[in-house]
Amino acid sequence: xxxxxxRVKDIEMGFARFFSMRTPExxxxxxxxxxxxxxxxxxxxxxxxxxxxxxxxxxPLGNDDLREAISHKYKEEYHVDSVKxxxxxxxxxxxxxxxxxxxxxxxxxxxxxxxxGWVSYTEIVKLAQGTPVPVNGNxxxxxxxxxxxxxxxxxxxxLFSTPCNPTxxxxxxxxxxxxxxxxxxxxxxxxxxxxxxKIIFDESRHVSPGKFGLENVAVVNSFSKYFSMAGWRLGxxxxxxxxxxxxxxxxxxxxxxxxxxxxxxx
Ligand SMILES: Cc1ncc(COP(=O)(O)O)c(C=O)c1O
Numbered sequence: 497x498x499x500x501x502x503r504v505k506d507i508e509m510g511f512a513r514f515f516s517m518r519t520p521e522x523x524x525x526x527x528x529x530x531x532x533x534x535x536x537x538x539x540x541x542x543x544x545x546x547x548x549x550x551x552x553x554x555x556p557l558g559n560d561d562l563r564e565a566i567s568h569k570y571k572e573e574y575h576v577d578s579v580k581x582x583x584x585x586x587x588x589x590x591x592x593x594x595x596x597x598x599x600x601x602x603x604x605x606x607x608x609x610x611x612x613g614w615v616s617y618t619e620i621v622k623l624a625q626g627t628p629v630p631v632n633g634n635x636x637x638x639x640x641x642x643x644x645x646x647x648x649x650x651x652x653x654x655l656f657s658t659p660c661n662p663t664x665x666x667x668x669x670x671x672x673x674x675x676x677x678x679x680x681x682x683x684x685x686x687x688x689x690x691x692x693x694k695i696i697f698d699e700s701r702h703v704s705p706g707k708f709g710l711e712n713v714a715v716v717n718s719f720s721k722y723f724s725m726a727g728w729r730l731g732x733x734x735x736x737x738x739x740x741x742x743x744x745x746x747x748x749x750x751x752x753x754x755x756x757x758x759x760x761x762x
Pocket of ligand 1: 527689731
């Protein structure tokens with residue numbers, strides 16, 4: 497009988513598990529899907545790109561103009577000292593997180609994961625045969641203190657979102673700076689997942705730990721939330737070095753009209 501590989505045997509279906517558990521009185525915090533349509537000018541840019549022949553394979557790292565625009569925008573808004581060469585476009589933040597974990601985590605490596613945190617982190621780590629280690633994510637300060645407590649010689653990566661899905665908490669500058677410093681000292685990669693950077697409902701301000709240097713920080717983001725493009729599958733990462741081979745050999749660069757569409761609002 498054909499059987500699946502051991503590493504996929506106990507993988508959960510991400511938030512599909514939560515759908516099956518849902519009851520009418522529950523508030524679903526698992527999926528972050530905006531309740532509005534993708535703006536018309538974005539759709540038009542994609543259509544125009546298709547009619548102009550943008551239908552061939554995309555470059556594995558993504559469209560140069562879009563990479564440039566992203567690095568410029570993040571530098572301007574969040575002081576992340578990225579350049580185009582640090583930015584890779586991929587198939588949603590999820591595709592980026594998968595590629596990042598696959599290209600850094602080896603069997604038995606530990607990954608410190610914000611808890612409560614986004615549903616897919618744990619399964620993505622398990623797919624790489626890494627060991628997910630939950631870290632108290634109730635506040636930025638508690639998170640950093642617990643990260644420090646839980647670091648072992650096998651710790652490879654810290655993975656979290658800010659603003660956080662599901663808590664909505666926005667991690668502050670001091671805690672993030674401390675996190676990056678602790679991780680740098682121990683040679684650990686900080687993966688900051690930031691698709692909700694514009695979805696903040698109080699006076700908090702988004703801070704990207706990428707502003708403290710990309711030596712050991714990977715900034716992950718997506719067009720899914722703010723621009724309501726969840727189904728378009730477009731995200732990006734900024735980091736100092738990257739294993740393009742993983743994207744080139746897995747899915748290739750993301751769909752080309754998407755690049756033009758995303759670029760139309762940056
Ligand atoms: C914290 C977090 N990271 C990543 C993702 C995935 O985003 P994308 O649609 O870009 O793959 C989600 C989607 O809900 C999310 O909530």
